[in-house]
Amino acid sequence: MKGFSMVTVTETSTRTLSSPDEIATFLEQRFAQMLAASPFKPGEAVRIADRAGLPSDLGAGDVGMMLLDVPGAWSHVLLLTAAGMPIVLQVASANLAKRVAAEAADA
Template sequence: MLTFSESRQRTLNTPDEIAAYLGETVRSMQEDGPFKSGDEVAITSRSGLPPEIGVGDVGIMLCDLPN
């Protein structure tokens, strides 16, 4: 579960503005997150993970692909 609240409002009118906002948000989350790219982790509980996200000892990888 993820719970968050934001106290600001922005209107994004173009795809470029939306992409810039999402990129900024993800970079901020990566910098503040407990894990860095390439860190090994152990999944201790699979509860809440649907089979199409992780199977057995396979972890979840998020990546930013061009285009």
């Protein structure tokens, strides 16, 4: 069709959760969807690719351990401070990258 361009439609739905079991099931499903959509998996070492907003004494070696990535927003990452103390921080997911084997061998 000449002059036609693609149209994106956003649909929403409403669902009532009426028991703790239904809420738990909903949260389990949502968590599974988040994990499936994430480029990072829990327990995976990640590289800090951009230190914007991250103080220099956090994230020793520009390496962290992924705890939870909420796609498109923030990741909860286990980091080391310059003093060697483990700390869990929220880091912008866009500032993280996969850590490749060559980087791991050099560390």
